[in-house]
Amino acid sequence: MSRNTWHRIFSTSGLGWLLAVACVGALLYVPSRNPQGYLVFLGMSTFAHIAMSYAWDILGGLTGQVSFGYGVYFGLGAYATGIAMLQGVSPYVGMVLGALIALLMSIVIGVPTFRLRGPYFAIATIGVNEAVRVIMLNWRSVTGGASGLPLPSTGFSGPILYRDALILMLATILLYRWIMRAPLGLALNAIREDEDAAAALGVNTLLYKLIAHGLGAIVVALAGGIIARWDVYIEPISTFGFGRSIEILMMPVIGGTGTFWGPLIGGFVLTAVKDQIVSAYPNLHLLIYGLLLALIMLFEPKGAVGVARRLRRWIRARVGSSVVPGAGKEAPTEHGKVAGGR
């Protein structure tokens, strides 16, 4: 890796560094206090979901290709890991294999479906997801059919899974940050803004879409492996299901697609909402996702990050024009921006 690469990943202000290190340190401290605690589970689940949220956003937000099909890779990761455990092999071998299978599958699915644009691609991914789910449900010798497969629970350790999920999340965030700042990110953004123009300028659009899809598939498969190890049980409907794909898609959309903080916020919000509500009302969380999604699409397609940006502009406009002396000069331009932004 060149110096440039490291620079793209890690360059941030001193304060940013301090905060990041403090956060990771605090997160590492959590399981040592109470290894069997509920926070360990919540942390593991949140990290894995945030990782998937970023993974979806590489293709969905940065490249603008909305896919309803990431459940396929989640299921492949979960099953590869589960089957490795049943065979007595290390689950990490299963996770790596699952990631490779997911990468291959992402290419097999991507090559034909990436010929389609926008919503047509989205619908094709719904079709692929459903087809894979139906096939897996019926492939009983491998997937255990509707009753699924219980996994061996020997060697189960909450703190280890917590750590794995944390590593996966951090790695994915750094990957996402690197893509955003690297030439790869520019190419992906160009495809999002205008695919024909990007192609005319010499961007190999199919190749770049496949790269974005493949990277996302690998991360989602790894997250699937971690969650399968936690659940000690796998079955095709929830791992390959459409509901899983929706959940993965909802996170970055709630937070704000194509932004650095969006997938993080969305992943956090979604896991928290789900966690607080799912046990009491099994379907209410989906209702809330639906309402959130509708409100976001109607009023602020950039999600939580979009709302925050609006709020910041609004506050700056207020503060700039009335309270802070000296900032008054900038006020008219800020007002202009607000007016233009609406």
Next chain:
Amino acid sequence: MSQFLQILVNGLLLAGLYATMSYGLAMIYGVMKIINLAHAAFIMLGAYLAWTLFTYAHIDPLLSAPLITIFFFVFGMLLYRFVVRRVPMADVPTLPSLLLLFAIWLILKNLAYLIWTGNDRAILTSYTFTAFDIGGIRIGLIQFIIFLVGIGILLVLRVFMSRTYVGLAIRALTQNREASLLVGIPADQIAMIAFGMGTALAALAGALMALLYSFTPEFGSTFLLRAFCIVVLGGLESFGGVAFGALVLALAESYAVTFMEASLQPAIAFTILVIALIVMPTGIARTFEEWQIKRQIAQ
């Protein structure tokens, strides 16, 4: 041979149902270029409304179907007026509209869970198992009625689309939005009516399907993908094409059962859908036209 004919007849009857549930999707796509994922929810709600009226008010689903159709026509128009028209629309489908309709589906589906719970529901009437024989081929009464309704709707839609102002305006908007606006078609009102009609047709299909299948709030989703498959096969914007696509899918599914597991049947629609989207994104009819044009040029 008789088995072959029996499957053919079953496929034909199924095609009528499939066509009924797909017209609405094609109409909404044509006028608004919206891919209506909420279609599944309207099918499901139609079925539940029929069930509720049958169970608590003892109204036969065949009688309540027209009421349900009218109710959902109004419901669809209101939904368009207050929600759907707020997202940006263009000549091609946009992702915000797709995700918004998806959100509506999610909301309606989970409201249905709250209202009717997730238990399987079914409507058993006195004629549910009635069937008659014609030359050794068994035809279910309900299947036959639904088939007639499907054909009837196709004919009514044909007349409506070619004889009435609204119908002509819908076709004009489907063909060229900008030109329609230039000649003074009130696109917003027409879109509202089209959305209402699309919703009403979905609910009608749902009410009829409640006679045939048991259902849960997840009911519409497999049919949504079938409807997509049909509409894509037919070319997204033509009603004749929809009927044709319904026939293709219904026959493919009916015959597939003879050589593969029935539980794999839903995968057929998805496979056809993906292949059709990729091989002929403009639908069979257009692909055939293009092929003919190419051949003429070659001569």
